[in-house]
Amino acid sequence: MIFTDYLFYLFSGILVLASLRVITANNPVYSALSLVLAFFSAAGIWLLLHAEFLAIALVLVYVGAVMVLFLFVVMMLDINIEALRQRFWSYFPVALLIALLFIFEIYLVVTDKFFSSSDPAGIPLEKSNTHSIGSVLYTDYLLPFQVAAVILLVAIISAIVLTMYGKKSHKAIDPKDQIKVNRNDRVRVVKMKSEKKK
Amino acid sequence: MTLSTLLTIAVPEIIILIAAMSVLLLGVFYKNTTSLFGITQLTLLIAAYFTAQLPIDVKLTAFNEMFIADSLSMFLKLLSYFALSLVLIYSRSFLQSRNLHNGEFYALTLFALLGINLIISSYHLLSIYMGLELLSLSLYTLVAFDRNRPEATEAAMKYFVLGAVASGFLLYGFSMLYGITGSLQIAEISSRLSDTSINPVVLSFALVFVVVGIAFKFGAAPFQLWVPDVYQGSATPITMFIGSVPKFASVAMLIRLLFQGLDHMVLDWQAMLLIMAIVSMLFGNITAIAQTKIKRLLAYSAISHVGFMFLGLATGTITGIASALMYIAVYVLMTLASFGLIIHLSNQGKELDQITDLSGLGKQKPWCAFLLLLIFLSLAGIPPTIGFYAKFSIIQATIQFGWIWPAVIAVMSALIGIFYYLRIIKVAYFDEPGKNLNQVSKSSNNELSVTLSINTISLLIIGLFPSSLMDIATLTSALIF
Numbered sequence: 001m002i003f004t005d006y007l008f009y010l011f012s013g014i015l016v017l018a019s020l021r022v023i024t025a026n027n028p029v030y031s032a033l034s035l036v037l038a039f040f041s042a043a044g045i046w047l048l049l050h051a052e053f054l055a056i057a058l059v060l061v062y063v064g065a066v067m068v069l070f071l072f073v074v075m076m077l078d079i080n081i082e083a084l085r086q087r088f089w090s091y092f093p094v095a096l097l098i099a100l101l102f103i104f105e106i107y108l109v110v111t112d113k114f115f116s117s118s119d120p121a122g123i124p125l126e127k128s129n130t131h132s133i134g135s136v137l138y139t140d141y142l143l144p145f146q147v148a149a150v151i152l153l154v155a156i157i158s159a160i161v162l163t164m165y166g167k168k169s170h171k172a173i174d175p176k177d178q179i180k181v182n183r184n185d186r187v188r189v190v191k192m193k194s195e196k197k198k
Numbered sequence: 199m200t201l202s203t204l205l206t207i208a209v210p211e212i213i214i215l216i217a218a219m220s221v222l223l224l225g226v227f228y229k230n231t232t233s234l235f236g237i238t239q240l241t242l243l244i245a246a247y248f249t250a251q252l253p254i255d256v257k258l259t260a261f262n263e264m265f266i267a268d269s270l271s272m273f274l275k276l277l278s279y280f281a282l283s284l285v286l287i288y289s290r291s292f293l294q295s296r297n298l299h300n301g302e303f304y305a306l307t308l309f310a311l312l313g314i315n316l317i318i319s320s321y322h323l324l325s326i327y328m329g330l331e332l333l334s335l336s337l338y339t340l341v342a343f344d345r346n347r348p349e350a351t352e353a354a355m356k357y358f359v360l361g362a363v364a365s366g367f368l369l370y371g372f373s374m375l376y377g378i379t380g381s382l383q384i385a386e387i388s389s390r391l392s393d394t395s396i397n398p399v400v401l402s403f404a405l406v407f408v409v410v411g412i413a414f415k416f417g418a419a420p421f422q423l424w425v426p427d428v429y430q431g432s433a434t435p436i437t438m439f440i441g442s443v444p445k446f447a448s449v450a451m452l453i454r455l456l457f458q459g460l461d462h463m464v465l466d467w468q469a470m471l472l473i474m475a476i477v478s479m480l481f482g483n484i485t486a487i488a489q490t491k492i493k494r495l496l497a498y499s500a501i502s503h504v505g506f507m508f509l510g511l512a513t514g515t516i517t518g519i520a521s522a523l524m525y526i527a528v529y530v531l532m533t534l535a536s537f538g539l540i541i542h543l544s545n546q547g548k549e550l551d552q553i554t555d556l557s558g559l560g561k562q563k564p565w566c567a568f569l570l571l572l573i574f575l576s577l578a579g580i581p582p583t584i585g586f587y588a589k590f591s592i593i594q595a596t597i598q599f600g601w602i603w604p605a606v607i608a609v610m611s612a613l614i615g616i617f618y619y620l621r622i623i624k625v626a627y628f629d630e631p632g633k634n635l636n637q638v639s640k641s642s643n644n645e646l647s648v649t650l651s652i653n654t655i656s657l658l659i660i661g662l663f664p665s666s667l668m669d670i671a672t673l674t675s676a677l678i679f
Contacts, residue, residue, distance in 0.1 A: 143261035147316060147328040150215065151335060154309050157222065158339035161302045 004048055011048070015041040028074045036067050053130040207252065207260040207267045210245040210275065211315050217241035218308035225301010235290055238304045242279045242311075249275045255677055263383055264322035269677035270453060271319045273523065273670065274446045278314050281443045281530050282307065284653065288538040289435030291643050298344055298433070306343075307439065310336035317447040323372045323382040326451060330368070330415070333447060334361050337440060341432045353431025360414070360424040368411025374404035375459075384459040391462045405463050408455055409470050416448045418504045419478040429497035434549060437493060438537035441500055442530045449526050452511060453519065453678065464514050471512035472604060478505030479611040487618050492553050495618065496536060499577060502615060503529050509608055510592040513599040519675035521591040524668055528576075528588040532657060535573045538650045542566065553622055558631025567626050569654040576657045578619035579612050584661035591668065 018041060021034035039062050046055040127135075137145055205212075221234055228234075249272055252258065257268045286307070293299035313333030320326040338361065342354030376382055378400050379390040391401070410421065417425040429437050456467050482502025489495040507529070510522035543550045543559075543566065550556070560567040576585035589612055596605040660667060 140262045141324075143264045143322075144324045144328045147325065147332060150309065150312065151328065151332050153219075154306070154332060154335050154339070157302060157305060157309075158335065161306070161339060162342055162345055 008045065008048055011041045011044040014038075015045070028079060029071065032067060032071050032074055036063050039063050039067070051129065053133055056130075203258070204260045207258050208265060208319075210249045211312060211319070213245050213248065214241060214308055214312045214315065218305050218312060221301055221308060222305040225305065231294075231299050231301070234301050234304050235286060238286060238308060239283055241308065242283050246276055246279045249279070254673075259321060261325075263385070264325045265316075265319050266321035267319060269674045270450060273674040274318045274450050275315055277527055277530065278311065278318070278443050278446045281446070281534060282311055282439075284534045284538070284649065285435065285439050285442060287645060287649050288438060288534070288541050291646055292433070292435050292541045292544065296344065296433070303340075303343065306336045306340055310340070310439075311443070314443060314447040318450040320451075320454060321384050323375065323384070323387075326454065327365075327369060327372065329447070330365065330451070333444060334365065337361075337444065340436045340439065341428060343436060344433045347433075349431040350433065353428045356424055356431075357428045364411050364414030364421070367407050367414065371404045371407030371411060374400055374407065378404065384454055387459045388461055391460065401463070402466060405460060405466055406470075408460070409467055412448065412452050412455065413474055415451070416445070416504050416508075417501055418474045418508055419481040419501055420474075422478070422481070422501045425501055426494050426497040429500070430491060430493050434493070434537055434541050434544065438534060438541075441496070441533045441537065445526055445530060449507070449511075449522065456511075457514070457519070457678065468512050468514055471508050472601075475505045475508035475512055476604060476607050478502060478508065479608060480505075480614075483611045483615040483618075486615070489618070490553055491551055492540065492556075492622075493551070495553065495622075496533075499615070499619075500533070502611065505611070506589060506592050506608065509604060510595055512604075513595055513601070515595065515599055516672070516675050516679075517595045517598060519678065520668070520672040521588075521595040523675060524591055524664075524671040525588045527667065527671070528584050528660075531653065531660075532573060532576050532585060535569075535650065535653045535657060536577065538646070538653060539566070539570055539573060542646055542650055553625055554629070556622065556626045557629035558626075560627035562631065565651075569650060570626050571623055572654050572657055574619045574622050576661070578616045580616070582658065582661050584657050584664060587661055587664040587668075 015038055018034045018038040022031050022038060025031045025034060039058055043055040043058045043063075046052075046058065217237065221237055224237070225231075225234055252267050252272060254269045254272055257266060259266050286304075290299065293303060310333050313329045313331075313336060316329030317326055317333065320329055338354055338358045341357050342351055344350045372382070375387060378396050379387045381387055381390060390396075414421045428440065432440065456463075456471075460467065479502050482498045482500070482505060486495050486498035486502070489498060503525075507522045507525050510518045510525060512518070540550050543556075556570070559570065572583060576583035579585045579589040581587075589608075593605050593608055596608065
């Protein structure tokens with residue numbers, strides 16, 4: 001065993017433990033933090049496979065953006081854990097079935113002849129793969145890359161269009177309207193005849 | 199690829215993209231939405247000018263052979279600009295009256311048009327998929343645009359979920375094609391499929407997934423479930439948009455993938471298209487009889503029209519493609535006119551919804567009733583309107599190919615269809631006006647009624663002289679290969 005093998009077992013061990021912690025932790029915040037740890041260890045394994053672009057993207061996108069957002073949501077929402085866990089055992093048979101099916105599929109994929117090829121890290125690259133991806137992204141694949149950017153723009157526009165117009169959902173008072181108020185809007189003087197005592 | 203060739207080929211798309219982003223920005227700073235309408239129409243005109251400048255008989259490619267400009271792309275793109283321009287004219291007053299008329303509407307329609315243009319010009323599976331996602335994402339948002347109406351939100355949700363499933367099918371098919379051929383470029387896939395060492399099981403699975411994905415996007419039976427709900431739930435201008443312009447993209451996607459990419463599998467996909475054509479024609483026409491809402495009826499009628507088009511494409515011949523291209527152009531013209539009429543007859547508070555809302559139209563608004571007569575005669579396929587000639591050319595191509603019984607089924611289903619189209623005409627002319635009629639007495643704006651009249655009369659005029667449109671369609675399809 002060489003040094004990288006030890007690193008692989010270290011990262012894999014952490015990955016498995018962190019993944020287990022994701023599904024067993026009672027508190028969703030701990031689950032989310034364990035998922036961050038799992039992503040880090042997966043990124044480490046990718047680095048060992050010379051896939052440094054994927055590793056950096058995983059850390060930047062998932063850890064840096066997605067999980068932080070997710071943590072915010074989890075911390076802001078008041079989730080009742082007990083209510084979520086109540087029907088755990090009634091769903092358990094279905095979950096078990098899906099899990100077994102998934103394990104069977106993994107078995108098929110791993111033992112298949114297409115995937116039993118030699119170690120992908122053994123193929124030497126002339127340049128780093130960040131360099132290689134970058135050089136085709138802006139030349140050969142310019143069109144899909146640009147269209148992907150347009151799709152993201154449309155997604156932003158859509159999210160704003162669907163939430164900005166329409167009903168006002170908050171009760172905050174607009175100061176602009178507040179200072180325009182005059183006496184007649186708020187006070188109504190009612191003239192009544194005085195009642196006679198019986 | 200030098201910059202100048204790129205600019206000549208892709209200049210319409212670049213213009214549309216710049217215009218979409220400018221409209222978006224201008225919509226934020228200027229509240230004058232009429233000028234946005236003008237800018238969008240001007241963009242369509244400029245894009246049409248530059249598209250028409252390209253040579254029709256040469257296949258030009260750009261972006262590493264991902265993007266192609268040929269006769270098919272020119273024909274379909276020009277039709278898309280024209281149809282979108284009509285959609286915008288019809289929608290304006292409707293959107294203004296419902297407070298939906300803003301810059302985002304024009305930006306999203308232009309982004310959708312960009313997606314349509316990309317699909318039409320794609321020569322690579324990756325760019326087809328990107329164009330499709332751009333188009334679908336814009337359409338989902340447009341369906342949900344009127345988000346205070348629960349029906350619109352429901353329709354958007356259904357459209358989103360089923361559209362995502364369809365994209366998944368298509369993508370799965372693409373990945374299998376990539377797995378067996380090692381290429382995503384359509385011409386290269388075609389040349390590598392002639393190799394006999396390819397695994398036929400994987401290839402037929404890939405073909406099935408691709409055809410299912412295309413049929414979902416067309417709304418052909420048995421993948422039609424989203425069509426009636428989306429047609430009914432969206433605001434009428436959006437229904438008109440969904441029912442018209444994206445159909446050009448779907449037909450381009452079908453021709454590029456099946457005729458140009460998977461042309462070695464012609465016997466396999468021919469049978470699939472034929473079955474879907476027959477099921478769509480019968481299902482659409484028979485189910486439409488039971489409808490009481492006019493937009494739902496038009497949705498089922500759309501399914502049956504897609505069936506006719508599939509019948510023409512299933513022959514796989516040049517005449518078959520030409521008749522299908524002719525049919526799609528005519529169908530879009532009829533759809534625009536029918537939804538334009540619905541918008542014209544809807545007023546501020548209430549949309550024209552039930553068929554019975556039309557009763558007594560012949561006495562109250564004779565001109566509108568006459569337009570309705572022409573539109574529905576054309577949809578039914580009765581001479582001398584263009585709808586007859588379109589159906590006739592499809593059936594002619596089918597018989598020329600030697601398929602007698604599919605042609606018989608097509609004629610029979612068209613006969614079934616005449617029943618419900620004529621029923622609408624009967625309601626408009628012979629039924630006593632109900633209590634709903636006084637709601638249908640708002641005078642609409644002039645540009646809408648003039649455009650609607652021209653659009654509808656053109657159904658008659660082109661029906662009397664169909665040869666020029668047919669010649670263009672034949673020339674286009676002859677130059678595809």
